[in-house]
Amino acid sequence: MWKPPQKIKHEVDPGPWPTADQAAKSLLYSPVRVGRLELEQRTWVPAMVPWRASEDGFVTEDVLDWYERFARGRPGAIVIEATGIRDVPSGPLLRIGHDRFVPGLGELARTVHRASDGHTRLFIQIIDFLAIKRRPDPTTYFRKYLRITDRLRRNLEAEYWPEERIREHLIALADDDLDEILDERELEALRMGYRERVDDVHLPHIRELPQVLPDLFAQAARRAMEAGIDGVELHYAHAYTMASFLSARNRRTDGYGGTREARARLPLEVYARVREVVGPDYTVGCRFLTDDCIAGGSTPEDAEYFGAAFARAGMDFLSLSRGGKFEDARQPAVGWSVYPYTGPSGYECMPVVISDEFGPFGRNAAPAARIRKAIRAAGFETPVVLVGGFHGFERSEAALRRGDADIIGSARQSLADPDWFRKVQLGRGAETRICKFTNYCEGLDQKHKQVTCQRWDREQMDAHTRRTKDGKRRMTAPAWPA
Numbered sequence: 001m002w003k004p005p006q007k008i009k010h011e012v013d014p015g016p017w018p019t020a021d022q023a024a025k026s027l028l029y030s031p032v033r034v035g036r037l038e039l040e041q042r043t044w045v046p047a048m049v050p051w052r053a054s055e056d057g058f059v060t061e062d063v064l065d066w067y068e069r070f071a072r073g074r075p076g077a078i079v080i081e082a083t084g085i086r087d088v089p090s091g092p093l094l095r096i097g098h099d100r101f102v103p104g105l106g107e108l109a110r111t112v113h114r115a116s117d118g119h120t121r122l123f124i125q126i127i128d129f130l131a132i133k134r135r136p137d138p139t140t141y142f143r144k145y146l147r148i149t150d151r152l153r154r155n156l157e158a159e160y161w162p163e164e165r166i167r168e169h170l171i172a173l174a175d176d177d178l179d180e181i182l183d184e185r186e187l188e189a190l191r192m193g194y195r196e197r198v199d200d201v202h203l204p205h206i207r208e209l210p211q212v213l214p215d216l217f218a219q220a221a222r223r224a225m226e227a228g229i230d231g232v233e234l235h236y237a238h239a240y241t242m243a244s245f246l247s248a249r250n251r252r253t254d255g256y257g258g259t260r261e262a263r264a265r266l267p268l269e270v271y272a273r274v275r276e277v278v279g280p281d282y283t284v285g286c287r288f289l290t291d292d293c294i295a296g297g298s299t300p301e302d303a304e305y306f307g308a309a310f311a312r313a314g315m316d317f318l319s320l321s322r323g324g325k326f327e328d329a330r331q332p333a334v335g336w337s338v339y340p341y342t343g344p345s346g347y348e349c350m351p352v353v354i355s356d357e358f359g360p361f362g363r364n365a366a367p368a369a370r371i372r373k374a375i376r377a378a379g380f381e382t383p384v385v386l387v388g389g390f391h392g393f394e395r396s397e398a399a400l401r402r403g404d405a406d407i408i409g410s411a412r413q414s415l416a417d418p419d420w421f422r423k424v425q426l427g428r429g430a431e432t433r434i435c436k437f438t439n440y441c442e443g444l445d446q447k448h449k450q451v452t453c454q455r456w457d458r459e460q461m462d463a464h465t466r467r468t469k470d471g472k473r474r475m476t477a478p479a480w481p482a
């Protein structure tokens with residue numbers, strides 16, 4: 001993962017813990033309305049993909065165990081990982097693109113409600129993503145994938161060469177020469193792997209996204225409702241389709257790109273169709289970015305506009321993340337796909353303890369405060385969820401008191417210790433297992449390995465401990481009380 005060049009090591013310090021009485025009087029442990037639902041407390045476990053679904057996208061025993069473990073800590077809400085809305089193979093990522101997925105998701109909803117004794121609300125993040133290919137071996141790329149166009153022939157001064165000769169010639173060329181001859185997208189396909197864009201409107205399936213996506217999202221939301229999940233989070237963040245529509249990099253000229261208004265159009269149309277299908281009572285919100293954190297991307301000013309527009313449209317909550325884009329991601333090894341959390345914008349999304357002067361904690365707080373303020377100024381009370389390095393009571397409470405947000409999400413800290421909400425509430429915060437913020441979990445995610453935490457991998461292991469496929473790590477956090 002990319003790290004800021006300053007390489008300043010920051011200490012992880014959760015700060016003082018409250019007594020049970022102080023927790024009971026805190027904002028963090030006070031209820032908040034989210035649409036027609038009430039969360040008992042303003043704590044939130046954001047979406048995290050743990051690579052535990054079956055190869056064809058179904059809920060497995062491991063998925064049930066994973067969410068059951070979070071539910072035992074009784075946070076205000078848990079968001080189920082990014083779940084695909086299309087009925088297409090996508091490896092062991094959860095899917096919701098067909099009614100056959102409903103029974104498994106129903107089992108998941110019952111598991112979470114039971115394990116939290118009804119204290120936790122369950123949302124599901126629903127996602128669309130575009131095609132992305134692995135970085136090819138250069139010889140294969142030139143022999144098999146590169147399209148030999150007239151422009152390429154002209155660049156090579158090889159107008160009359162047979163295609164095969166051009167391909168073999170390209171294989172022998174040095175990188176510098178290729179820079180002169182191939183265009184930007186061809187170079188990207190060669191060096192990073194081919195990746196579709198929302199403004200590739202010459203491709204019919206990309207041109208038609210505005211016609212296709214509203215109903216795909218809406219049917220996915222209906223299935224979530226039928227499964228007994230309490231609400232949906234439309235995934236409008238990071239590197240995926242909807243975030244790419246919102247991004248200032250979206251250059252579509254068909255009314256769905258360019259200006260802010262046009263970029264927000266499809267996200268608003270998706271929401272409108274979802275609402276039409278699930279009705280007024282079901283909780284629907286979205287996750288989007290306070291800042292793309294890439295050159296030419298959307299800024300907090302854009303996000304203020306989007307936040308107010310989503311609130312005006314009637315969304316029930318707005319969860320704010322930052323960065324996590326493909327555009328600045330690191331070059332993958334041959335045979336691997338580019339991963340959106342490996343560049344500077346990825347750092348902004350999931351910062352680690354090796355950082356710059358600001359450090360890894362609360363990087364999204366000031367932009368979130370700004371966007372919440374814009375939403376309030378537009379006349380809406382829509383609750384805002386903030387994440388980014390929260391791992392203690394004091395900082396979380398202070399962010400709420402300052403008005404940065406209405407709900408505090410903590411992903412990696414909740415992974416390290418899913419019981420920490422309970423521990424703090426009971427005045428036993430000192431027993432919390434604190435995240436090291438080194439992105440051990442994220443490293444596993446990147447390799448599509450079952451996600452675990454270095455803080456619990458070797459704890460309380462015995463012959464009965466369920467282990468990862470490689471047998472080395474435990475699958476869920478150790479029990480508490482032990």
Ligand SMILES: Cc1cc2nc3c(=O)[nH]c(=O)nc-3n(C[C@H](O)[C@H](O)[C@H](O)COP(=O)(O)O)c2cc1C
Nearest residue numbers: 046047048049081082387388389410411412441445
């Ligand atoms: C293993 C892992 C998987 C993640 N998967 C998702 C995801 O499916 N959807 C999403 O919006 N964010 C995802 N994230 C990002 C988190 O939701 C969160 O925004 C990020 O970790 C920053 O919050 P934190 O500092 O509390 O960890 C993931 C993070 C981790 C560590």
